[in-house]
Amino acid sequence: MRTSWLACREEQVPAGTGWLSETERGHAARMRYTKRRADFLVSRLTLKLAVARVLGWPDDDATLARIESRPAADGAPELFVEGLHAGRGVSLTDRAGCAACLVADGPADVGCDLELVEARSDAFVRDYLTGPERDRVAAAPAVRDVAANLIWSAKESALKVLRTGLRRDTRSVEVNVDDLMPPEHTWSPLSVRAAEGTVFPGYWRRSGSFLLTACARGTFPPPSALDTVCVLDDAAPAHQWVSRPLA
Numbered sequence: 602m603r604t605s606w607l608a609c610r611e612e613q614v615p616a617g618t619g620w621l622s623e624t625e626r627g628h629a630a631r632m633r634y635t636k637r638r639a640d641f642l643v644s645r646l647t648l649k650l651a652v653a654r655v656l657g658w659p660d661d662d663a664t665l666a667r668i669e670s671r672p673a674a675d676g677a678p679e680l681f682v683e684g685l686h687a688g689r690g691v692s693l694t695d696r697a698g699c700a701a702c703l704v705a706d707g708p709a710d711v712g713c714d715l716e717l718v719e720a721r722s723d724a725f726v727r728d729y730l731t732g733p734e735r736d737r738v739a740a741a742p743a744v745r746d747v748a749a750n751l752i753w754s755a756k757e758s759a760l761k762v763l764r765t766g767l768r769r770d771t772r773s774v775e776v777n778v779d780d781l782m783p784p785e786h787t788w789s790p791l792s793v794r795a796a797e798g799t800v801f802p803g804y805w806r807r808s809g810s811f812l813l814t815a816c817a818r819g820t821f822p823p824p825s826a827l828d829t830v831c832v833l834d835d836a837a838p839a840h841q842w843v844s845r846p847l848a
């Protein structure tokens with residue numbers, strides 16, 4: 602199994618709505634909160650552009666409108682192309698005005714999650730992390746927030762692979778990561794072990810204040826970039842993204 606990934610930011614979202622499917626247009630129109638609509642739109646754009654690139658399609662409005670993520674009953678995104686189930690695993694995530702999408706080359710369970718390196722309280726670490734994960738955070742005081750947010754993100758990615766999301770206890774999946782300070786902008790390995798024994802291999806990547814994790818069921822090579830320059834690598838410091846007023 603191979604995966605590809607792409608990130609976009611809100612500034613890339615087209616002004617018009619011709620690139621959305623009819624269902625997506627209706628959904629966006631019903632969203633009352635600007636931030637939720639902005640998150641929805643940047644996530645849709647990221648998925649559509651990622652899939653168009655994987656398929657070698659152009660990225661004009663009419664083509665993008667034929668690519669759609671539809672939520673399954675459990676909330677997990679299902680990829681539809683021209684109204685037909687595409688038989689490819691996808692995962693979506695957004696944070697602070699940026700979105701990322703992971704696309705598999707077949708019907709695989711995949712998960713990705715984008716987080717900021719932000720302050721996490723001791724209560725957060727105590728309540729949501731397992732004992733060994735808490736020890737890992739405590740043993741890395743110089744990069745405590747990287748460790749805490751990375752572990753949280755990898756859990757979310759694995760919980761997306763499992764399709765439960767946060768319905769499941771975050772302590773029922775345990776993250777293992779060796780190097781907390783690898784070079785930025787490159788994928789480094791991690792793994793997540795579920796309480797029932799399954800191990801989900803994965804990778805993580807840091808871009809300034811952004812952490813992106815990716816997991817799957819079964820081994821896979823690091824995700825391939827669908828862009829030559831990743832917008833996360835190039836993004837302004839995250840606090841500016843968080844506080845920037847949305848249109």
Ligand SMILES: CC(C)(COP(=O)(O)OP(=O)(O)OC[C@H]1O[C@@H](n2cnc3c(N)ncnc32)[C@H](O)[C@@H]1OP(=O)(O)O)[C@@H](O)C(=O)NCCC(=O)NCCS
Pocket residue numbers: 641644670672675676677678692693694695696713714715757760761762763764765766767768
């Ligand atoms: C999956 C979940 C952990 C992601 O939360 P998050 O960190 O706030 O959001 P992210 O931006 O990283 O990911 C959001 C994407 O996760 C995906 N997702 C949602 N439920 C999912 C599931 N059960 N399995 C896999 N992926 C899921 C969706 O694609 C969603 O984006 P979209 O709605 O725009 O298509 C969270 O939505 C969740 O736990 N959902 C299931 C439980 C639920 O519905 N609870 C109600 C709200 S608490």
